Amino acid sequence: MTEASPVHNPPLQISGLSLSFGGVQALDGVSFRVEPGTIHAIIGPNGAGKTTLLNCISGQYTPKGKIRYGDTELTRIRAHRRIKLGIARTFQHINVFTEQTVLENMMVGGHHRLNRGLISRCLFWGRWGCRDEERALQHEAFELLEKLEMKQWWNLPAGELSYGLQKKLELGRALMAQPGLLLLDEPMAGMTEHEKKELSGWIAGINRDEAITIVMIEHDMSVVQSLSHFTVVLDFGRKIAEGTPAEVVKDERVRKAYLGED
Amino acid sequence: MKQSAEKHHPMPNGLPLLETQFERYGAAAIILVLVVGSQFLSGYYVSLLTTITIFSLAAMGLNLLSGNAGLISIAHAAFMGVGAFTAAWFVIDMGLPLLLALLLAGFVTAVVGLLFGLPSLRLSGVYLILATFAAQVILYWFFEQALWLTKSPDGRPVGIASIAGFHFDDSAHYFLLVLAFTVAGGVVYLNLLRSGLGRSMEAIRDRPVVAQLMGMNLQKTKLVAFATGHFYAGLAGALYGWHLQFVATEAFNLMRSIEMLVLIIIGGLGSLAGAVLGAIFIVLVPEFLDMAGNRLLDDVSVIAPLRLGIFGLLVVLFLLYEPRGLARSWRKTVHLFNNQIFKNQTKQNRS
Known part of the structure; x- marks a missing residue:
């Protein structure tokens, strides 16, 4: 203990x-x-x-x-x-999203920290676009994957991971929520x-x-x-x-x- | 894990619009060829191209709604009708400029879509499809009744499109306008998919409970999907009106709505490529069947039902053998090419 x-x-x-x-x-x-x-x-x-x-x-x-x-x-x-x-x-x-990549799964966990609205998501680029917060979230998700020793699979559909790794991914996704x-x-x-x-x-x-x-x-x-x-x-x-x-x-x-x- | 080797990048790439060099160059080349090539084609082919391009735009909206958000609709054509009639009303009756009218028509259709989406929030699966069926019937009935808007039950002529004194009497010029809107629509579609909205729509489609606990508001996200998807429908419908120079009520019937759904299923659910490839399929295949029919058979009364039959058969075959749609077949082919042409680059990426 x-x-x-x-x-x-x-x-x-x-x-x-x-x-x-x-x-x-x-x-x-x-x-x-x-x-x-x-x-x-x-x-x-x-x-x-x-x-x-x-x-x-x-x-x-x-x-x-x-x-x-x-x-x-x-x-x-x-x-x-x-x-x-x-x-x-x-x-x-x-309960991972099997068709989405490992990294996208992680990003879902941090979703509640995104602030930008619909227009900014349509634009994506520029001053009114949402690119910076999206990139920051992606970066953060990748860093956490690295800590979980799962970064080599970041671009793989989560459904292709082994059972144990999917469970770990779920834990990672929850941690992304801070x-x-x-x-x-x-x-x-x-x-x-x-x-x-x-x-x-x-x-x-x-x-x-x-x-x-x-x-x-x-x-x-x-x-x-x-x-x-x-x-x-x-x-x-x-x-x-x-x-x-x-x-x-x-x-x-x-x-x-x-x-x-x- | 076979795919991993092909798809592998050592690092996430900061959410680019298109993932690979092949896609970037390919898209640019296609747009360039369309812009230049369309100016040398005969009216018949320009008309086909314009129809395909407009349907692609409409299909992006339906793909966002039904493919990504999982809200299956068989009323998309009716919403295209809403856009077509409102745009005509804005231009002819209110005297607004065309570009403004097109955008306003998109917004009006988005609001109408939102209103029809409200009662659908508590429905899913077959019940949601029935609710959209009701929307289709109600809107079609409205087109036939609301003569202050539609002028006659059959529809209304809108004449030739013109922007700031420039008349699009050459259909190849009008194609360029349509292409501009469709490319912009495609870029916005890709932007939405790589942003949090795309993730939340797909999360809600696949695992609503998880999505909710991850802080996604189910109702709000569905309403956003209804509004955005139908904005595309309205814009495409309005462009379709000036393409035919007549807003025909019949062009927005239930059959066309189902055709739109078939389009995204054959093309590929939830992707831009799916919307475009599906539109090519849905426009060209009946056209080929007509041509072949005219060559082989003299009796016109045989061709029409045969055409529908063969079309139906093709759809069934697709569902059986490539249920993920043309976009997937396309991707497999592209992977082959990609590995050949851009071999060096991929190697660089890996090292």
Whole structure:
């Protein structure tokens, strides 16, 4: 486990979050707090409501209850505006734009920082054109690709990358948003041990160097234990335990519900 | 990963208008040949060229809307009609100069497109197509009814185009005007595609949820696509009116709208080359079939249905064997040439 880094991001405070689909109670009064600059893991069996919880924070669902990010009540902010507050995410299933190049995918992540309007995009060149900000974004995207050790594929359609690289590209795309809070939905799913190790290093590095708060859903307990500062355990939409990873795995209810012991 | 070797540049190139030297020289050469060559052609060929060029311009708009933004429309011809009739009204009834009228017609059509786009925001797929079908029917009905605008249910004559006292009585001169607008339209289309708007339209088409979470406003982007795409339709429609010197209501019917959609599918969705190649196809193939029919068969009543049949067959064959359109076949060919002609340059780039 790494040390939590000192930061200026606001904390994330979730209180009394409930959401039901038809008769199914996906979330039932979930509350917890994510301190700035920490890595928070959410674990739990399938159908426990982990992804639903992440979707509530990123804005696809509107739950009952409160999600406060600093002084902002997130449930009142429309989904496409939340990235401006510094909230970015990746997805459980691969969600890159397969026909666009790797670099274009990265540029999508920085889209919310573009300011120019329609006329300026029609013109492109000159004083009223959008060329400078577009070039700056492209340059920035390429530099980040270089850091991710993916620059040799910048001109390749993202769909032609291997599975592991596509997952990494998604992480890069989210980083292009320059987030303060990064939501990761099973970033390691389907990766090889080697890739997992590499990606764990990256995530720890982002958290440490850029002071980004991370909320992460992960099934692999060894990843959770090595990476996260705090862990929240969900089961049937309820929080059944929280604490450091070491504390959580000792919890009896957690062993029963999640680790499959009687 | 085979393509990577061919496409590989060591660094991103700062978003140029055209990617390769081949494309840059090729485009310049084509424009030059068209400008000079058109002045020596007979009226029949100039007319074909003008039609192709106008359809290319219209198709860019539809390709932006349906190809890049994924909002499939079967009402594009009706919007061309809006542009044609408004431009005629601006020039003949209001006495505005032609160039201003052309641009205003584009803006009016963009606004009308925006209005029809509003209820479509919550629709997608087949339902959106049905909504655009409704737009086509409503607008066509409007052309037949609004005689203050269209003068007669069949349309209205507009005479010969003239700008600042210069009369375009030579159709080769009018072609140059059309070409200028189409080249400008093509440049703007490429500009939009390499800017954030192109990325956001395609992002919304392919993965709306991701697009939204990346800060893209779905509704706003779709409305921009409706407005921009229909600006092209209006401008092209207006140019078409003065090309035929008659704004014919019939030229903007449902059949023509479907033809426009077929055009971009055959040409290639979402690319400039797709719009141009599709326009060449859609204008020339029926023309060739007519010619061949006239040579082979004497009975005119056989030719017309046969022509439609063969045309339909060609479309189906295309969908089966080159669903990504002519632009893709074209790109494959160009790659071959590119590697031959510009071998040295590519090597320099790599080292």
